[in-house]
C-alpha cells in the first residue's frame with residue numbers, strides 16, 4: 320500500500336494498537352541521530368559560511384603564525400562532509416527503516432486528500448480551525464515544507480558547496496568529476512558563490528520557522544513533538560479521533 | 561617579405577638569431593606552457609621543419625588592448641619571434657599594406673590556405689542594424705568574420721570582447737554586440753579572455769598550436785586549461801594573508817601598507833580564472849593585486865554587469881534598489897521575526913482561551 324501520510328491513515332495506525340492513547344515509536348534511532356547531527360552540522364555551516372563571506376576583523380601579527388580564515392574554512396568543509404555523509408546514511412535508512420523514515424523523501428502530490436489536509440493545516444496555522452488533526456508522522460504542511468524547503472535547499476547547498484570546493488581542488492579531483500558540471504551550469508564562479516550564499520538565508524529561514532513551529536506545535540497540537548525527535552515516541556494528548 | 565613556406569627557424573636565422581637563442585626560446589616557451597624538457601626538443605624540431613602557419617588577425621568592435629598587450633610579449637619576444645614564427649598575413653592595425661592591397665590578402669589567403677590558416681579575432685561583431693555599427697573595409701564586420709571563418713582551420717577569440725562580449729555587450733548593449741561563438745558555430749573556437757589577455761598567454765597559445773598542430777586542452781568554456789585552470793586566488797602571493805585572516809579594511813589603512821589580502825575590498829580573485837598571479841604582466845613585473853588593487857575579474861564572462869568592482873559578490877537589483885545577499889537575508893529575517901512574534905502572541909492568546917473554554921466545559 321502506498322502511503323499518503325493523511326490523518327485517516329494516522330487514525331488507522333492508532334486504532335491498530337489495542338489502547339487508544341498509544342505512544343507510537345515513530346522516529347527510529349538512526350533518524351533521530353541523523354536529525355541532531357544534521358542540525359549541528361547546519362548550525363556550524365551557517366556560522367562558518369557567514370564568516371567566510373564576511374570575515375572577522377583583521378588579526379595583527381605575522382601571517383605565518385595565524386590561520387583564522389583557514390580554520391574557519393576547514394571547519395566549514397569538515398561540517399560539509401559530515402552533513403553529506405549523514406544525508407547518505409539517512410537515505411540508506413529511508414530504504415531499510417519504517418514508513419515514517421521515508422516521509423522526508425516522498426511527497427504524495429497526486430493525492431487530493433493529502434492536499435486538502437495541507438489546506439486544513441494551513442487554516443489551523445491561520446487560526447481558522449479550532450481543533451487540529453492528529454498525525455503520527457509530520458503533518459501535511461510540515462511534510463510539504465520539509466521536502467520543498469529543507470530537502471531541496473540541503474541538496475542545493477551540498478551541490479553548490481562541493482562545486483565551489485572543486486574549484487580549489489582542481490580538474491583532476493573527484494569533486495570536479497562529480498560536481499564540476501554545477502560550476503558550468505552556474506556559468507561563472509561568482510554567480511555560484513552568490514547562489515551558495517543565498518542558500519544560507521534560505522536555510523536560515525527554514526531553521527527559524529522549523530524551530531518555532533516545533534515548539535508551538537509541541538504546546539498547541541494534539542501530539543508531542545520535541546520529545547519525539549529525542550526519544551522517538553509519539554504520544555497523543557487525547558483519545559478523540 | 562619572407563617566403564610563406566619557410567619554417568620559423570629559417571626565418572629567424574636569416575634575421576641573425578643564433579641557434580643557441582633559438583633553443584633557449586624553445587625551452588622557455590615549453591616551460592611557460594607547463595611542458596617538460598622533452599617537449600622543448602619536439603618544439604625545436606617542429607619550428608625547424610614545419611612551414612609557418614598563416615594567421616589572419618581581424619579587428620571587430622574593440623579597443624586594441626589585445627594587440628597592445630600582444631606586442632609586449634617578452635617570452636617569446638614578439639618582434640623577433642612571433643611575427644616570424646607565425647606568418648601574420650593580415651592584421652589591419654599593424655600591417656604596412658592598406659586599402660585594396662590589404663583587403664586582397666584576405667581573399668588570397670582564403671584561396672591559397674583553405675582550411676589551414678588560423679583566424680584570430682580581436683573584438684566582436686555588433687548585430688544591431690544589420691551590423692552597421694562596425695564597418696571595416698566597406699562591409700559589416702559580421703560578414704567579414706563569417707567569410708574568413710568559413711575556410712579557417714580554427715578560430716582564436718582574443719580577449720574578453722571576442723570571448724564574452726566585454727564592455728560593448730554590457731547592459732544595455734545598444735549595438736547588440738555578441739561574442740564570436742554566437743556568430744561562428746561550425747569551427748573549433750579557442751577563447752583567450754582577459755581585458756586584455758596577458759601577452760605571454762597569447763603567444764603561448766599560438767606557439768602551442770603551431771608546434772602541435774592542434775588546439776591545447778580546453779575547459780568547459782573553451783579556454784586553454786594551461787593558463788585558465790586556476791583562479792587568481794589559488795596562486796595569489798597575498799593568499800597567506802587571506803588564510804591568516806588579515807585583510808585590507810580601508811584603502812589607506814595599516815593592512816593596505818603591509819600588503820594584506822584584498823578580499824574585503826572586493827577582490828574578485830577568488831572567482832576569476834586567469835594566469836595573472838603566476839605569469840604576471842609586463843615581463844613578470846607586477847599584476848594588479850601586487851600594485852595594491854583587487855582583481856576586477858576582467859577575464860570572466862559579463863564582468864561589467866556583475867556589480868561594483870569593489871564588492872566581491874554581485875549586488876541583487878531585482879528589488880529595485882541594490883542590495884547584497886546579506887542585506888536581503890537580514891531584511892527577510894526581520895520581516896519573518898516580526899511575523900513569527902505576532903503569530904506566537906496570537907497563539908498564546910488562543911491557547912489560554914482554549915484552556916479557559918475547556919475548563920468552563922468541564923465545570
Ligand code: HEM
Pocket residue numbers: 443444445457458460461462464465468525528529530532533535536544903
Ligand atoms: C501563519 C503562519 C504559519 C504557522 C502558524 C505555522 C505553523 C507551523 C506548524 C504548527 C507546523 C507543524 C510542525 C510539525 O508538525 O512538525 C509547521 C511546520 C512547518 N512550517 Fe509552518 N507555519 C506557518 C507558515 C509557514 C511558512 C510561511 C513557512 C515557510 C515559508 C513555514 C514553514 C514550515 C516548515 C519548514 C515546517 C516544518 C517544520 C516542522 O515540522 O517542525 N510555515 N508550521
Ligand code: HEM
Pocket residue numbers: 350354357358359361362419420422423456457458461465469526529530533534543544545546547548
Ligand atoms: C539546523 C537545525 C535543524 C534542522 C535543519 C532540522 C531539520 C529537521 C528535519 C529535516 C526533520 C524531519 C526528520 C525526518 O523526517 O526524517 C526534523 C524533524 C524535527 N525536528 Fe528538526 N531540525 C533542526 C533543529 C531542530 C531543533 C533545534 C529542534 C527542537 C526544538 C527540532 C525539532 C524537531 C522536531 C520536533 C521534529 C519532528 C517533527 C515532527 O514530529 O513532525 N529540530 N527536523
Ligand code: HEM
Pocket residue numbers: 361364365367368369371372373392395396398399400402403476477479480481483484485512513515516518519522830873
Ligand atoms: C547548509 C549548508 C551550508 C551553508 C549554509 C553554507 C554557507 C556558506 C556561505 C555563506 C559561504 C560564503 C559564500 C560567499 O560569500 O562567497 C560558503 C562558502 C563555501 N562553502 Fe558552504 N555552506 C553550506 C554547505 C556547504 C557544503 C556541504 C560544502 C561542501 C564541502 C560547502 C563548501 C563551501 C565552499 C568550498 C565555500 C567557498 C569557500 C571560499 O570561498 O573560501 N558548503 N558556504
Ligand code: SF4
Pocket residue numbers: 792793794796797798799800802820821822823827828829830849854855
Ligand atoms: S588579494 Fe584577492 S586573490 Fe589575493 S588572496 Fe586576497 S582575495 Fe585572493
Ligand code: SF4
Pocket residue numbers: 754755792832833834836847848849854855856857858859
Ligand atoms: S588581476 Fe583580474 S582584473 Fe586584473 S588583469 Fe588579471 S584577471 Fe584581469
